[in-house]
Amino acid sequence: MISGVQEYISFPIFIITVVVGLLILHLLKSRPTNIPPGPVGLPFVGYLPFLGSEPHLTLRNLAEKYGDILSFSICGKTVVYLNNYEVIREAFLKRGDEFAGRPQYPSFFRWLTDGTGIIQDEGRQWQEHRRFALHTLRDFGFGKLSLEGRVQEITKDILNTLKETKAMPYDVSTLLANSTANVISSLMFDKHYDYQNPEFLQLRNLTQTFLYAIPGLGSFIPRTYMNYLPSILLPTFKTINGVKKEFHEFVEKIIREHESTYQEANLRDYVDVYLEQKYRAEREERIDESTFTLKRLAAISLNMFLAGTETTSNTLYWGMKLMTFHPGIQDRVYKEIVEVVGKERLPSMVDRNNMPYTEATIMEIQRFANIVPLGIAHSNPEQTTLRGYTIPKRCVLLANLWNVHRDPKYWPEPEKFDPSRFLSSDGKVVKRESFIPFSIGKRICLGETLAKMELFLFFTAILQQFHIKAPEGDLKTFDRYTSIVRLLKPFKIVAVARD
Ligand SMILES: *[C@@H]1O[C@H](CO)[C@@H](O)[C@H](O)[C@H]1NC(C)=O
Numbered sequence: 001m002i003s004g005v006q007e008y009i010s011f012p013i014f015i016i017t018v019v020v021g022l023l024i025l026h027l028l029k030s031r032p033t034n035i036p037p038g039p040v041g042l043p044f045v046g047y048l049p050f051l052g053s054e055p056h057l058t059l060r061n062l063a064e065k066y067g068d069i070l071s072f073s074i075c076g077k078t079v080v081y082l083n084n085y086e087v088i089r090e091a092f093l094k095r096g097d098e099f100a101g102r103p104q105y106p107s108f109f110r111w112l113t114d115g116t117g118i119i120q121d122e123g124r125q126w127q128e129h130r131r132f133a134l135h136t137l138r139d140f141g142f143g144k145l146s147l148e149g150r151v152q153e154i155t156k157d158i159l160n161t162l163k164e165t166k167a168m169p170y171d172v173s174t175l176l177a178n179s180t181a182n183v184i185s186s187l188m189f190d191k192h193y194d195y196q197n198p199e200f201l202q203l204r205n206l207t208q209t210f211l212y213a214i215p216g217l218g219s220f221i222p223r224t225y226m227n228y229l230p231s232i233l234l235p236t237f238k239t240i241n242g243v244k245k246e247f248h249e250f251v252e253k254i255i256r257e258h259e260s261t262y263q264e265a266n267l268r269d270y271v272d273v274y275l276e277q278k279y280r281a282e283r284e285e286r287i288d289e290s291t292f293t294l295k296r297l298a299a300i301s302l303n304m305f306l307a308g309t310e311t312t313s314n315t316l317y318w319g320m321k322l323m324t325f326h327p328g329i330q331d332r333v334y335k336e337i338v339e340v341v342g343k344e345r346l347p348s349m350v351d352r353n354n355m356p357y358t359e360a361t362i363m364e365i366q367r368f369a370n371i372v373p374l375g376i377a378h379s380n381p382e383q384t385t386l387r388g389y390t391i392p393k394r395c396v397l398l399a400n401l402w403n404v405h406r407d408p409k410y411w412p413e414p415e416k417f418d419p420s421r422f423l424s425s426d427g428k429v430v431k432r433e434s435f436i437p438f439s440i441g442k443r444i445c446l447g448e449t450l451a452k453m454e455l456f457l458f459f460t461a462i463l464q465q466f467h468i469k470a471p472e473g474d475l476k477t478f479d480r481y482t483s484i485v486r487l488l489k490p491f492k493i494v495a496v497a498r499d
């Protein structure tokens with residue numbers, strides 16, 4: 001048939017006609033009735049090419065035209081975007097049940113753990129494992145050390161390494177990432193690694209490769225399209241396929257070690273507590289219905305490493321940069337540490353109640369850094385309405401947490417770094433409702449308590465022992481790039497030991 005057409009018109013003209021025809025059809029195709037307004041994109045890819053390198057900024061600007069709830073399409077999926085605190089709160093908190101799903105079509109995000117794990121899953125088994133994980137993280141009193149004790153052990157590694165820099169300019173990025181990764185290894189596998197351990201090297205390499213391969217918002221692109229556009233969207237798809245396999249083998253090996261040394265009276269870590277559930281189901285002969293499978297344990301481990309490593313370490317990395325810019329604030333934190341903790345012992349979590357200025361400073365670092373600007377996409381399993389608009393079944397919902405933390409309605413002079421926003425006039429910590437770095441509602445970050453503990457213990461121990469400065473001639477900039485996390489480009493600090 002094509003060759004028949006070609007007898008009359010040339011091939012390029014044929015192609016152009018088809019493309020123009022498709023465009024016209026695309027523009028004429030009416031939006032589903034009563035869904036939130038929003039921009040029209042291109043055929044197939046939708047609005048994806050226009051999101052830019054910092055989608056949270058592009059979307060915030062679109063909201064000025066379309067309002068605080070808007071919609072557009074990406075690769076055939078309807079994305080509903082929530083721009084400010086009120087509308088995010090309404091969807092994720094007040095109506096949490098309706099919007100607590102995750103996109104379930106094949107995408108990079110689901111492919112990572114084959115849809116199991118806690119971050120990607122939904123429904124009954126998600127609830128069960130989320131509850132189990134929260135409970136386990138809360139009661140981590142088993143094993144030789146409490147969770148706090150484990151974090152404190154790793155704090156010592158940070159201090160020793162900083163001491164060895166002898167106040168020469170030093171990039172703390174890997175040190176911080178190694179430390180947060182070691183906290184997760186300790187919690188999951190009861191392993192506090194030496195950083196030169198080949199197993200740790202492999203683990204870090206695997207999680208790093210994943211992190212850099214995660215294509216930001218592209219994580220939610222439907223897989224069918226991904227197969228057509230692999231070189232544009234996922235150049236490393238093949239590599240990470242290998243990495244995924246290697247990661248699973250890594251965790252399986254650790255699980256086998258645990259199985260052979262398991263003692264019910266001495267549960268050492270997350271893997272042991274999980275195995276206990278599995279063994280119990282076996283004893284009670286309900287293993288078929290139990291969701292405590294080894295495959296899911298591997299997926300949960302990957303979740304923990306991906307969600308719990310670079311987020312926390314990069315928040316601290318922002319914190320280091322901010323401390324070099326604000327020596328007055330750093331001095332006040334130091335003074336408070338000396339008053340409350342002294343200089344002879346490491347800070348501990350009980351100190352935090354007596355350290356409002358430090359706590360306010362850490363919250364302000366989180367507000368300022370906005371490490372996960374658009375959170376992680378939610379989905380609504382059933383059609384519903386929001387602010388009078390129809391939300392068709394199974395939309396992709398994005399919430400601009402970055403914008404919530406830059407909204408002048410809640411944060412006067414939002415670009416200013418100022419811990420006193422979190423303090424009352426008599427110097428007590430004020431909880432601000434619109435401070436939601438861990439998101440809100442049923443999908444609020446599972447690791448919130450652990451992350452806060454690491455931020456507090458690492459940050460205060462570093463400032464207790466060192467005065468952090470920028471190297472000579474350093475420029476006062478926040479060069480950064482954004483994937484799913486908002487990262488600072490590499491920089492060095494000078495850590496001068498306090499005497
Ligand atoms: C971090 O861990 C990697 C991988 O084991 C290691 O090669 C590197 O030296 C460590 N870096 C620091 C600063 O601890």
Ligand SMILES: *[C@@H]1O[C@H](CO)[C@@H](O)[C@H](O)[C@H]1NC(C)=O
Pocket residue numbers: 205206208209
């Ligand atoms: C991981 O290891 C491979 C092979 O040794 C190497 O090519 C790659 O650059 C490493 N990736 C990271 C992120 O360190």
